[in-house]
Amino acid sequence: MKRIAAIIRPFKLDDVSDALAGIGIRGMTVTEVSGFEQSKGHFQIYRDHAYASDYIPRIKIEVVISDERLEDALAAVIRGARTGKTGGDGKIFVTEVSEGIRIRTGKRGMTSAIPLSTVRFRHHERPVSDRRSDRRRFYSRRDILAMVQNRRNRQSSSARKGQKGGV
CATH class of the missing domain: 3.30.70.120 (Alpha-Beta Plaits)
Structure with a gap:
């Protein structure tokens, strides 16, 4: 040590x-x-x-x-x-x-x-910066993948809403 x-x-x-x-x-x-x-x-x-x-x-x-x-x-x-x-x-x-x-x-x-x-x-955990508090938090790989998937779903649904409103 x-x-x-x-x-x-x-x-x-x-x-x-x-x-x-x-x-x-x-x-x-x-x-x-x-x-x-x-x-x-x-x-x-x-x-x-x-x-x-x-x-x-x-x-x-x-x-x-x-x-x-x-x-x-x-x-x-x-x-x-x-x-x-x-x-x-x-x-x-x-x-x-x-x-x-x-x-x-x-x-x-x-x-x-x-x-x-x-x-x-x-x-099995990775550091991730928290935007609100500028602190690093630790999430498991599964949690990170779920957060990325949720973000993609929100982005794709907002893009679909934008396309429907313009036509």
Whole structure:
């Protein structure tokens, strides 16, 4: 097992979590952290007063995954966190996890690190973007085919209605 600790910009949290959800990783730990690198500090305005801060706010995401999924997870984090601007998009650290224990059940190993919902489904469901909420939802292949068929039926019935009205 490996633990990925990614320190990213706060506004990229949704992009990174969506990228990880897109490859099937649903469980993560998110922590608000602060620190500095080469450029030390920044200015903040709070209630019309400017304050100098030595530390820059960041978000730390921690994910424990199997060794086989490491490269996919790293690519997803990089894809989600990259802004293309200078000034530091963050850092990723990968460490070895010798053992994981789920406190409630006492299970040990990889199944203790992954949420049960991730273990149960992934092989037969696909991510689909929801237009209303811009969130990714997961549907089975059968549900996706039914949605496509319903959409085709609606389109063909509206096309037939248009032809009858024009003649």
